[in-house]
Amino acid sequence: MIWLDTIVQGLLLGGLYALFAAGLSLVFGIMRLVNLAHGDLIVFAAFLILVVVQMTGLNPFLGALIAAPLLFAFGWLVQRVVLNRVLGKDILPPLLVTFGLSIALQNGMLEVFSADSQRLRAGPLESASVDLGPVTVGIMPLLTFASAVMVIFALNQIFYRTALGRAFRATSDDPVTASLMGINPASVFAIATGLAMVTVTIAALFLGMRSNFDPSIGPARLIFAFEAVIIGGLGSLWGTLLGGAIIGVAQTVGAQINPEWQILAGHLAFLAVLLVRPRGLFPRAVD
Amino acid sequence: MQISVTTRTRASTIAGIAALALIGLGLILPAFASRSVIQDLFFILTLLTLAQLWNLIAGYGGMVSIGQQAFVGIGAYAMFAGVILWGWDPIAAIPLGLGAALVLAVPMAFFAFRLQGAYFAIGTWVIAEVTRLLVAQWKTLGGGTGTSLPREATADIWGVKAIAALLGLRDAAARDVLAYWLALAMAVGTMAAIYILLRSRNGLALAAVRDNDNAARSVGVDAARLKWAVFLSAAAMTGMVGALIFLQTARISPDAAFSVTTWTAYVIFIVVIGGIGRLEGPIIGVLVFWGLQTAFADYGSWYLFSLGLIAIAVMLFAPRGLWGLFTDRTGIALFPVQRRLTTTSQGDSRNG
Amino acid sequence: MLQTHALTASYGQFKALFGIDLHVAPGECVAIIGANGAGKTTLLRSISGVLRNAPGMVTHRGTPIGALSADAVLQRGIAMVPEGRKLFPSLTVEENLMIGGQVRRGDGRWTLDTVYALFPILRERRLSPGTALSGGQQQMVAIGRALMSNPEVLLCDEISLGLAPVVIRDIYAALPRIRETGAAVVIVEQDISRALSVADRVYCVMEGRVTLTGAPAGITRDAVHAAYFGNAA
Numbered sequence: 001m002i003w004l005d006t007i008v009q010g011l012l013l014g015g016l017y018a019l020f021a022a023g024l025s026l027v028f029g030i031m032r033l034v035n036l037a038h039g040d041l042i043v044f045a046a047f048l049i050l051v052v053v054q055m056t057g058l059n060p061f062l063g064a065l066i067a068a069p070l071l072f073a074f075g076w077l078v079q080r081v082v083l084n085r086v087l088g089k090d091i092l093p094p095l096l097v098t099f100g101l102s103i104a105l106q107n108g109m110l111e112v113f114s115a116d117s118q119r120l121r122a123g124p125l126e127s128a129s130v131d132l133g134p135v136t137v138g139i140m141p142l143l144t145f146a147s148a149v150m151v152i153f154a155l156n157q158i159f160y161r162t163a164l165g166r167a168f169r170a171t172s173d174d175p176v177t178a179s180l181m182g183i184n185p186a187s188v189f190a191i192a193t194g195l196a197m198v199t200v201t202i203a204a205l206f207l208g209m210r211s212n213f214d215p216s217i218g219p220a221r222l223i224f225a226f227e228a229v230i231i232g233g234l235g236s237l238w239g240t241l242l243g244g245a246i247i248g249v250a251q252t253v254g255a256q257i258n259p260e261w262q263i264l265a266g267h268l269a270f271l272a273v274l275l276v277r278p279r280g281l282f283p284r285a286v287d
Numbered sequence: 288m289q290i291s292v293t294t295r296t297r298a299s300t301i302a303g304i305a306a307l308a309l310i311g312l313g314l315i316l317p318a319f320a321s322r323s324v325i326q327d328l329f330f331i332l333t334l335l336t337l338a339q340l341w342n343l344i345a346g347y348g349g350m351v352s353i354g355q356q357a358f359v360g361i362g363a364y365a366m367f368a369g370v371i372l373w374g375w376d377p378i379a380a381i382p383l384g385l386g387a388a389l390v391l392a393v394p395m396a397f398f399a400f401r402l403q404g405a406y407f408a409i410g411t412w413v414i415a416e417v418t419r420l421l422v423a424q425w426k427t428l429g430g431g432t433g434t435s436l437p438r439e440a441t442a443d444i445w446g447v448k449a450i451a452a453l454l455g456l457r458d459a460a461a462r463d464v465l466a467y468w469l470a471l472a473m474a475v476g477t478m479a480a481i482y483i484l485l486r487s488r489n490g491l492a493l494a495a496v497r498d499n500d501n502a503a504r505s506v507g508v509d510a511a512r513l514k515w516a517v518f519l520s521a522a523a524m525t526g527m528v529g530a531l532i533f534l535q536t537a538r539i540s541p542d543a544a545f546s547v548t549t550w551t552a553y554v555i556f557i558v559v560i561g562g563i564g565r566l567e568g569p570i571i572g573v574l575v576f577w578g579l580q581t582a583f584a585d586y587g588s589w590y591l592f593s594l595g596l597i598a599i600a601v602m603l604f605a606p607r608g609l610w611g612l613f614t615d616r617t618g619i620a621l622f623p624v625q626r627r628l629t630t631t632s633q634g635d636s637r638n639g
Numbered sequence: 640m641l642q643t644h645a646l647t648a649s650y651g652q653f654k655a656l657f658g659i660d661l662h663v664a665p666g667e668c669v670a671i672i673g674a675n676g677a678g679k680t681t682l683l684r685s686i687s688g689v690l691r692n693a694p695g696m697v698t699h700r701g702t703p704i705g706a707l708s709a710d711a712v713l714q715r716g717i718a719m720v721p722e723g724r725k726l727f728p729s730l731t732v733e734e735n736l737m738i739g740g741q742v743r744r745g746d747g748r749w750t751l752d753t754v755y756a757l758f759p760i761l762r763e764r765r766l767s768p769g770t771a772l773s774g775g776q777q778q779m780v781a782i783g784r785a786l787m788s789n790p791e792v793l794l795c796d797e798i799s800l801g802l803a804p805v806v807i808r809d810i811y812a813a814l815p816r817i818r819e820t821g822a823a824v825v826i827v828e829q830d831i832s833r834a835l836s837v838a839d840r841v842y843c844v845m846e847g848r849v850t851l852t853g854a855p856a857g858i859t860r861d862a863v864h865a866a867y868f869g870n871a872a
Binding site for chain 1: 404591602
Binding site: 163166167169170172173174176177178179180181182183184284 | 687688689708709710713714718719721725727728729730734737738739741742784785788
C-alpha cells in the first residue's frame with residue numbers, strides 16, 4: 001500500500017515537472033531553441049507574482065492572472081530583440097545567450113530580492129487533502145496535476161486546431177518556405193516564446209505555493225524540465241507530460257528507498273530512457 | 288619559383304618568441320612578485336587551461352558539453368581521496384585526478400556520443416549532476432558538506448621546503464608558488480599540445496568532423512575515434528586541473544567542486560568573449576574576465592549580472608569574440624593554424 | 640507591373656546575377672529559360688524576397704520592393720512555388736493549402752474548393768501528410784498553396800523537375816486555367832520547347848545575364864542555342 005501511495009504522489013509531482021517543461025517543450029519543438037534560462041524565468045515569474053500579491057493583496061491565483069500578460073510581453077520582447085538574432089543551424093549561440101541570461105537573471109534577482117526564501121501563501125488550500133480510497137492526496141498536488149493536463153491540452157489544441165498552430169508547425173518545418181506563405185518567422189517565434197512565458201507563469205504559481213523559492217533554484221528546475229521534454233520526445237506535448245510523470249515517480253520511489261536518493265533517482269531514470277531511446281519516447285517522425 | 292604550404296606568419300614568429308619570453312618570465316616571477324600577484328596568476332592560469340580545454344572540445348571538436356564540471360569535481364575528489372584515505376603526498380595525488388576523470392569520461396562519452404546537439408549538452412550536464420550527487424554520498428570525504436585537507440598533509444608537501452628556502456618565503460607562500468608553477472606548466476603544456484594537434488593532420492581532420500561529420504567520414508577521417516580521443520584527453524586534463532585548484536584551496540565540497548556556474552558557465556563565457564575556435568580567444572577572455580572581476584569585486588552580484596549581459600552582447604555583436612573582431616580588422620593571427628600557399632622565388636614573388 | 644532594374648545578386652564572394660532587367664505585364668506568362676546554374680532560381684529568389692536586394696532593384700507597380708522580406712512580398716500579391724515543392728511535412732495536404740491562404744488578397748477566386756476543382760486528386764488526399772503524396776501530387780499542392788493567397792503574380796520555379804512527362808502535361812494543363820483569373824505567371828523552366836509553347840515572352844539567362852529575349856514566335860532554334868551556350872555558332 002505504501003508503494004501505491006508513493007507512485008500516486010510521484011505522478012502528481014510529475015505534474016509539477018510537466019508544468020515546468022511545457023513552455024520549454026513548445027519553444028524547443030518549434031525553434032530548436034535550448035533555453036538554459038528557463039528555470040530562472042520560472043523563478044523570476046514566481047517573484048513577479050509575489051510582488052503583485054504583496055502590492056495588491058490579491059490571492060496568488062489572481063496575482064498570476066495579472067503577471068501572465070506582463071510575462072507574455074517580456075518573452076515576446078526577449079525573443080524579438082535577442083533570441084531571434086542568434087537562432088540558426090549552430091546550437092552554440094542560443095545556448096550561450098540563454099546561459100548569459102540565466103546568470104544575469106539569477107544575480108539580478110539576488111540583488112533585488114535577496115537570497116531569502118519566499119513563498120506564495122494560498123491559505124487553507126496549502127494543507128487541504130482528499131481521501132481517494134486507498135490513498136490520501138493533497139489538494140495542491142492534485143490541482144497542480146490537473147493544471148498540467150489542462151495546459152498541455154490547451155497547447156495541443158492551439159498547435160493542431162488553429163491557424164497560429166499551423167504557422168508554428170510550418171515555421172518549425174521550414175522557416176524560409178513559411179515566409180513565402182506570408183508568415184514572418186521572427187514574429188511567430190516571438191508569439192511562441194510569449195506563450196511559453198504564460199505556461200511559465202502557471203508553473204511559477206504552483207512552484208511558489210507548494211514550496212519555498214529563492215533566486216538560486218532555477219537551474220535545478222531547468223534540469224527536471226529538460227529531462228521531461230527529452231524523455232517525451234522533441235515536439236510531443238503529451239510526451240512531455242509522460243516525461244514529467246516518469247521523473248516524478250522515479251524521484252518519489254528513490255526517496256522512499258533512501259531520502260537522499262530522490263534527485264539522483266530522477267536523473268538515473270532519465271539516463272536510462274535516453275540510453276534505450278536516444279530521441280525520447282515519442283520523437284516526431286520528421287525532424 | 289617554389290610553392291609551399293605554411294602556417295607561419297610574421298606575427299606568429301614574433302608571438303612565438305614573445306611566448307617563450309613570457310614563459311621564462313613566468314618561471315622566475317615568484318622571485319620578486321608579491322603573494323597576491325602569484326595567487327591571481329594561479330587563478331588566471333587554471334581558468335585559462337580549463338577554457339582552452341573546453342575550446343578544444345566545443346570550438347574545434349563541435350562537442351558542446353555543459354558537464355565539464357564533472358571532471359573538475361571528480362579530479363579534485365580523487366586527489367583528496369589519495370591524501371586522506373591513502374596518505375599520499377598531495378602532489379603525488381594530482382595525477383589521481385587525471386586518472387579519475389579519464390575513468391569517468393569513458394562511460395560519459397559512451398553515453399553522450401549517442402546524442403546530438405542540444406541533447407548532448409543536456410546529457411553531459413545531467414551526468415555531471417549524477418556524479419555530484421553520488422560523490423555527496425561519500426561519507427568518508429565529508430558527504431554533502433565536504434572536507435579539508437588534513438594539516439599534516441599540507442604541512443610538508445614535496446618541494447615546499449625547498450622553495451621556501453630558495454626564495455626565502457614562509458611555507459604558506461611557498462605552497463602558493465608551487466601551485467603557481469604547476470598551473471603554469473599545465474597551461475603551457477595544454478596550449479602547446481593543442482597547438483601541435485591543430486597543426487597536425489589530425490587538426491585538419493578535427494575541423495572537418497566539426498563542420499560535417501558525414502562528409503569527413505566519407506573522405507576517410509575516422510570521426511568517432513578522433514572525437515573519443517579529443518574528449519578523453521580534454522577530460523583527463525580537466526581532472527588534473529581540478530585536482531590542482533582544490534590542492535590550492537585545501538577545502539572541498541560537492542557544490543563547489545561540481546559547480547556548473549564556476550567550472551562551465553564562466554569557462555564558456557571566457558571562451559566566447561575571447562573568441563571561440565581559436566587559441567588566442569581564451570587568453571583574451573580570461574584577461575577580460577579577471578579584469579572585470581578585479582574592477583567590480585565590490586559590487587557583488589551586480590558584477591555577475593553584468594558578466595551575463597556582456598556574454599549576450601558579445602554573442603549578438605561580435606559572435607566570433609573580441610579576438611575575432613581584432614583579426615577581422617587586422618588579419619593578424621598569433622597562433623595560426625590556417626594553411627596558406629606561399630611562393631618563393633629569386634625575382635618577382637607574387638602569390639599564386 | 641513587376642520589374643527588375645539591373646538586378647544583381649551574390650552568395651558571399653560568388654556573384655550569381657549581373658544586372659538583370661526584366662518586366663512582367665498584368666496577366667502575362669513569362670518564361671525564364673537557361674542552363675543549370677545560369678541564375679534562374681536566384682532571380683526568382685531575389686524577386687520573392689528570399690534573397691534581399693537594394694530596394695530599387697525590384698519594383699512592383701512603381702513601389703520599390705527589393706529590400707522587402709518574403710512575407711511582405713507575398714502580401715503585395717507575389718506568390719512563389721519554390722523549387723523542390725517544399726511542402727510542410729508536419730501539415731496535411733489541406734493544412735498546407737490553408738497556410739497558403741493565411742494571407743489573402745481581396746476576395747479572389749481561389750479557395751479550397753476551387754483548388755480542389757483544379758486538382759481533384761487533392762480532395763481525396765486532403766488529410767494525408769503533404770509529403771506522403773507522389774511528386775506530381777506534391778507539385779499540385781505547392782501550386783495550389785501559392786494560389787490560395789490569390790496572387791497577382793505567380794512565380795513557378797522548375798515545376799516539371801523530376802516528374803514523368805504525363806504528370807508534367809497535367810500540371811501544365813492547369814496553367815491556362817490559372818491565367819483565366821488574371822494572374823501573371825512567371826515560370827522558370829529547363830525544358831525549352833515546353834516553355835516556348837506556353838509563354839507570351841521568353842528570357843534566356845546565361846551566367847547571370849539575359850542573353851536573349853522576345854516572343855516565342857520570333858525566336859529561332861539557333862538563337863536559343865547561342866543564348867544558352869554562348870556564341871559558338
